Amino acid sequence: MALGRSPWIDDELAMLQEHVARFIEAEFTPHVPRWRKDRMMDRAAWLKAGEAGLLCASIPEIYGGGGGSYAHEAVIHQEMTRAGHGTGFGVGNSTSSAVVAHYILAYGTEDQKQRWLPKMAQGELIGAIAMTEPQGGSDLKALRTTARRVAGGYQINGQKTFISNGQNANLVTVVARTGDEPGARGLSLIVVETDQADGFRRGRNLDKLGMHTQDTSELFFDDVFAPSSNLIGELPGQAFSQLMHELAWERMLVSLDATVNMERAVELTVDYVRTRNIFGKTLMDFQNTQFVLADAKTQATVARTFVDGMMVRLLAGELDGPTAAMAKLWTTETQCRVIDACQQLFGGYGYMSEYPIAQLFADARVSRVYGGASEIMKVIIARAL
Ligand SMILES: Cc1cc2nc3c(=O)[nH]c(=O)nc-3n(C[C@H](O)[C@H](O)[C@H](O)COP(=O)(O)OP(=O)(O)OC[C@H]3O[C@@H](n4cnc5c(N)ncnc54)[C@H](O)[C@@H]3O)c2cc1C
Known part of the structure; x- marks a missing residue:
């Protein structure tokens, strides 16, 4: 099979x-x-x-x-x-x-x-990408962090949050406003080498629902100087198109995660229900268990087929943004449903943090939010209809 x-x-x-x-x-x-x-x-x-x-x-x-x-x-x-x-x-x-x-x-x-x-x-x-700010992440055009032109470079002021690798990173790519143009046009990518950046401060390592081996942090920039040679690109104001260029690939990574997680959830659950005995038979002997797992396995298989097809396209340079958004939307939403159904079969054990299915449940939830929330994926897909 x-x-x-x-x-x-x-x-x-x-x-x-x-x-x-x-x-x-x-x-x-x-x-x-x-x-x-x-x-x-x-x-x-x-x-x-x-x-x-x-x-x-x-x-x-x-x-x-x-x-x-x-x-x-x-x-x-x-x-x-x-x-x-x-x-x-x-x-x-x-x-x-x-x-x-x-x-x-x-x-x-x-x-x-x-x-x-x-x-x-x-x-x-270790690299980090610092886009999201406390007042909003989906609406990148509303970002407030500024990088003001000064002699020899930029002076960065602002605050970022939810930044992956936030504690370990020492090469932080900051999305900052370098111009007065409204919306996306004034945004640039500027690298801050944090080992030598006065005014740079890490906030808390945020305590998350899941992803417990990953550091996710607030970052603060108070008059942080970055030399002109740390601007990514020939000219300022290019951040939006630079970020968009890599988005299909980033979304494929999240889709791959979601697919692997579904496959794992099914494997973990099949192993569990074969050995759990209730009412004089194994949990696997109940038709409900078989149906739940048949459904979960089907969804994992559809996800794998879909994502593999998208990977082939991506590697050929043919994956477009709306299709990548579909992959992220469908695999992440389906992942949470599949893991939830599998977790139910573990009974109370599925709620215990030491059980991998509980960890999967907690780890998976964020995939519907980061890398662009599901609603943003729908906006992208709908725009291309
Ligand atoms: C664990 C983790 C790691 C992260 N890593 C990084 C990182 O490394 N770098 C980084 O820059 N950011 C990172 N983020 C931030 C992440 O990208 C944002 O959380 C995400 O973009 C959503 O932004 P927000 O949290 O401000 O929610 P908001 O933008 O406030 O959105 C809240 C909700 O509103 C709804 N919504 C938003 N827009 C629309 C719309 N147009 N139409 C309808 N509904 C809408 C959605 O349901 C959305 O989930 C990370 C977040 C987490 C949780």
């Missing part, structure tokens, strides 16, 4: 998949209970991941990366999600390697690429 290998995974990627799974088991799994308690991974784990070639896998070798494609990045992302470790490295690495590094690769100057990408690939620099 299994679908077999995804069409976008060849022999080399299958080997990478095994390498990542072995690495996670040896280097991450033993530390996960502590990371869950600390609500973040160790910085040292990033260096280990760098040594193992798991950072910037899709960045060219001349910039210290793995020389692979988005497929390599997607394999690493999926394996981390499959390991079910509170999405610390999955979200963290994809933010740094698959998103921030790609803004630099696509729009950065040669000097920026040489300065930052090799260190990101080693884990010495």
